[in-house]
Amino acid sequence: MIFSxxxxxxRASALPKFLFGANLLLILCALLATAILxxxxxxxxxxxxxxxxxxxxxxxxxxxGVLVRSGMWGAMLARGTEPDxxxxxxxxxxxxxxxxxxxxxxxx
Amino acid sequence: MIMNNIxxxxxxxxxxxxxxxxxxxxxxxVVAVLCMGAGxxxxxxxxxxxxxxxxxxxxxxxxxxxxxxxTSAALAVEVAILVYATSGHAFQIDMHMYFFAALAITAGWVxxxxxxxxxxxxxxxxxILNFALPWAVFPEETSDLPRVLIHAGILVAxxxxxxxxxxxxxxxxxxxxxxxxxxxxxxxxAADLAASExxxxxxxxxxxxxxxxxxxxFQREIGGLIEGLRAQSRRMSQTSQSLTSVAAxxxxxxxxxxxxxxxxxxxxxxxxxxxxxxxxxVAEIQAQIGGMKTIIDKVHxxxxxxxxxxxxxxxxxxxxxxxxxxxxxxxxxxxxxxxxATIEAARAGEMGKGFAVVAxxxxxxxxxxxxxxxxxxxxxxxxxxSTRSTVGAMEEIxxxxxxxxxxxxxxVSSIDQQRxxxxxxxxxxxxxxxxxxxxxxxxxxxxxxxxxxxxxTRSVAETAVQAETATDGLSKSIEAFLRRxx
Numbered sequence: 001m002i003f004s005x006x007x008x009x010x011r012a013s014a015l016p017k018f019l020f021g022a023n024l025l026l027i028l029c030a031l032l033a034t035a036i037l038x039x040x041x042x043x044x045x046x047x048x049x050x051x052x053x054x055x056x057x058x059x060x061x062x063x064x065g066v067l068v069r070s071g072m073w074g075a076m077l078a079r080g081t082e083p084d085x086x087x088x089x090x091x092x093x094x095x096x097x098x099x100x101x102x103x104x105x106x107x108x
Numbered sequence: 109m110i111m112n113n114i115x116x117x118x119x120x121x122x123x124x125x126x127x128x129x130x131x132x133x134x135x136x137x138v139v140a141v142l143c144m145g146a147g148x149x150x151x152x153x154x155x156x157x158x159x160x161x162x163x164x165x166x167x168x169x170x171x172x173x174x175x176x177x178x179t180s181a182a183l184a185v186e187v188a189i190l191v192y193a194t195s196g197h198a199f200q201i202d203m204h205m206y207f208f209a210a211l212a213i214t215a216g217w218v219x220x221x222x223x224x225x226x227x228x229x230x231x232x233x234x235x236i237l238n239f240a241l242p243w244a245v246f247p248e249e250t251s252d253l254p255r256v257l258i259h260a261g262i263l264v265a266x267x268x269x270x271x272x273x274x275x276x277x278x279x280x281x282x283x284x285x286x287x288x289x290x291x292x293x294x295x296x297x298a299a300d301l302a303a304s305e306x307x308x309x310x311x312x313x314x315x316x317x318x319x320x321x322x323x324x325x326f327q328r329e330i331g332g333l334i335e336g337l338r339a340q341s342r343r344m345s346q347t348s349q350s351l352t353s354v355a356a357x358x359x360x361x362x363x364x365x366x367x368x369x370x371x372x373x374x375x376x377x378x379x380x381x382x383x384x385x386x387x388x389x390v391a392e393i394q395a396q397i398g399g400m401k402t403i404i405d406k407v408h409x410x411x412x413x414x415x416x417x418x419x420x421x422x423x424x425x426x427x428x429x430x431x432x433x434x435x436x437x438x439x440x441x442x443x444x445x446x447x448x449a450t451i452e453a454a455r456a457g458e459m460g461k462g463f464a465v466v467a468x469x470x471x472x473x474x475x476x477x478x479x480x481x482x483x484x485x486x487x488x489x490x491x492x493x494s495t496r497s498t499v500g501a502m503e504e505i506x507x508x509x510x511x512x513x514x515x516x517x518x519x520v521s522s523i524d525q526q527r528x529x530x531x532x533x534x535x536x537x538x539x540x541x542x543x544x545x546x547x548x549x550x551x552x553x554x555x556x557x558x559x560x561x562x563x564x565t566r567s568v569a570e571t572a573v574q575a576e577t578a579t580d581g582l583s584k585s586i587e588a589f590l591r592r593x594x
Contacts, residue, residue, distance in 0.1 A: 016169040023161040023178040030154050030185045031233050037150065039195035040143050086147055097147070 036098045038086060044068060044079045044100025045089060053093045063088035068100070114218055114281040118171040121216040125179050126166050128213060132186035133159035140193035148193070155189045158182050173221060180214040180222035184229035211266055218278050220271040227267040231260060327590050334583040341576035348569035355562040362555035369548035376541040383534040390530055394523040401516035408509040415502040422495045425488050432484045439477040446471030 038045055045065075047056045056076035060067055065080035065088075077100055078089075089097050137152030144151060162182035169175040187206045194200040207230050214226045238256050449467030453460030 016165070016172065016174050019161070019165045019168050020174040020178060023158075023165055023182065026158055026161050027178075027181050027185050027229065030158050031188060031229065031236060033151075033154055034188050034192040034233070035236050037192075038147055039192065041196040084145065087145055090147075 038097060038099040042086075042099050042101070043081065044077060045086065046071065046075055046098040046100055047078050047089055047094050048073075048075045048096045048098070050093055050095040053095075056094075059089060059092045059094050062092040065089070112281070112285055114278060115171065117281075118176075118217060122166055122171050122175065122179070125183070125213065125216065126163050129159045129162050129179060129183050129186055132183065132190060136186060136190040136193050139190060143193060143197065151189060151193055155186060158185050158189070173219070176217045176219045176222040177225040180217065180226040181229045183210045183214060184226045184233070186210075188229070188233045207263075208266060211263075211270065215270045215274060218274045218281075220274055223267050223270050223274065227263055230263060234259065323590060323593060327587075330586050330590075331583070334579055334586075337579045338576055341572045341579060344572040344575070345569050348565045348572060351565040351568075352562055355558045355565060359555045359558040359562075362551045362558060366548045366551035366555070369544050369551060373541055373544040373548065376537055376544060380534060380537045380541060383530060383537055387527065387530045387534060390523060390527045394520060394527060397516060397519050397523060401513060401520060404509060404513045404516055408506065408513060411502060411506045411509055415499065415506065418495055418498050418502060422492060422499070425491050425495065429485060429488045429492075432481045432488065436478055436481045436485075439474045439481060443471055443474035443478070446474060 047059055049056045049059055054062075056074055056078075057067060060076060060078040060080075063078075063080060063085060064082065065078040065085055068077040068079050070076050079100070080086075080089075082088075086097060133155040136155045137148075140148035140151035140155070142148070159182065162179045165175050165178040184207065187203070187210050190206065191200060191203045194203050211223065211226050211230070214222045217223075234256065238253075446467045449470070450464055453464035453467055456463065
């Protein structure tokens with residue numbers, strides 16, 4: 001039966017296991033995020049555009065930044081000197097902005 | 109479910125740790141929003157997501173191993189987010205102290221797995237940064253593995269120390285529980301012993317109390333019995349005195365009874381003679397009643413004969429009626445012949461006149477014969493009616509004679525029974541006369557014995573006085589004995 005006590009106990013014991021796995025995944029994502037999200041004072045950024053939105057070059061241009069190089073899936077490496085450059089990138093249609101030094105680290 | 113000490117400690121620690129995680133998430137979010145601008149909201153979202161996940165894990169699993177691991181790792185992640193949020197600030201290097209504080213806080217779980225989870229997150233975080241973003245670890249220079257190893261050594265040393273402490277603490281908790289269990293057992297044993305001793309003492313007190321009550325009861329009972337004995341002795345003395353007077357009175361009564369019995373004996377003899385005469389009279393009555401019954405039987409036979417004669421008379425009358433009917437028939441036919449002769453005479457004319465006269469005379473005679481026979485028939489009918497009523501009367505007489513005969517038979521048998529009863533009365537009266545003579549003798553003997561009983565009663569009175577004196581002595585002896593026993 002669907003609502004038998006055995007099923008209820010099984011669901012009750014399955015919930016902590018699910019939460020345990022979800023928490024581990026969340027912690028891993030948070031650790032990676034601290035590594036790849038741009039910190040304070042960052043100058044170069046990897047701009048990932050939204051699907052069906054303006055391309056990365058347009059976003060960087062409207063944010064008054066400088067294109068450094070192009071990447072996969074429409075992402076581009078850009079550089080900006082103004083303090084609110086990161087906010088302008090998100091404001092002009094960026095899906096996610098990563099720290100540009102990540103790419104440099106990978107290159108090294 | 110019985111919760112042991114270590115579980116109680118974890119239950120208290122768990123909400124506090126979840127609170128520390130939430131507070132760390134709040135601080136990291138505020139710092140991120142203030143220092144990082146637009147990207148800070150994403151960081152704040154991640155911090156609260158990690159804290160929320162840890163809280164949900166705690167709600168679902170309470171203090172289970174999964175909650176311990178997740179909350180320990182989540183606290184390390186919150187510290188990493190806080191360090192990340194302070195990047196580029198002078199406080200960033202100071203925030204690293206929080207990693208060691210967080211590792212020490214997770215020791216509150218008293219679980220090596222929680223400590224290892226926290227240390228693993230810290231090590232993973234720095235290894236990722238060392239190999240992926242070396243400037244994030246050492247901003248002033250490139251990757252420096254020896255420095256990473258030094259940091260790792262410190263982390264491992266603290267982790268090992270805390271693990272050892274947790275293991276020792278858990279062992280101490282276990283030993284304390286064992287000691288507590290032993291102490292509880294000892295307490296229970298002592299309580300049982302005390303209760304047993306208390307019950308024994310209570311039993312002793314109850315037994316002594318019962319003994320005292322028994323002695324008191326015995327004393328009361330003996331006192332009552334002795335009082336009863338005294339009363340009985342006094343009553344016996346009084347009774348013997350009254351018996352003395354009663355015996356004297358009985359002696360006088362017995363003498364009077366003897367005299368009365370003698371007088372009765374004479375009277376009974378007269379009654380016996382009268383009874384004998386009554387017996388003879390009854391026999392005479394019985395003989396006369398027997399003769400009367402014989403006469404009644406003869407009358408009964410005569411009545412039966414008369415009844416038969418009346419029956420024959422009735423038969424004869426009936427036969428006369430038949431003869432009268434024949435005569436009436438003949439008279440009718442004669443009348444018819446006279447009519448025919450008158451008609452034939454009329455045909456013959458003058459020659460038949462004489463024959464007509466004769467025929468007319470015959471006709472008149474036939475009419476007279478018919479009337480006479482009708483009269484006879486009416487009379488015979490009246491005779492028959494009288495005969496029937498006579499037969500009924502005779503039957504009634506016969507029935508009454510039968511009843512008289514039965515009554516006479518009943519009288520005869522009753523008189524016979526009366527005769528037998530009278531004979532028995534006569535025999536009994538002679539027996540009574542004999543007994544009365546014996547009663548007279550016995551009364552005289554009773555008078556003598558009553559005088560003897562009077563002397564015995566006086567002796568009983570003296571004995572009752574002596575018994576009362578002995579009862580007083582017995583009462584004093586028992587009271588002295590019970591006083592010594594109590």
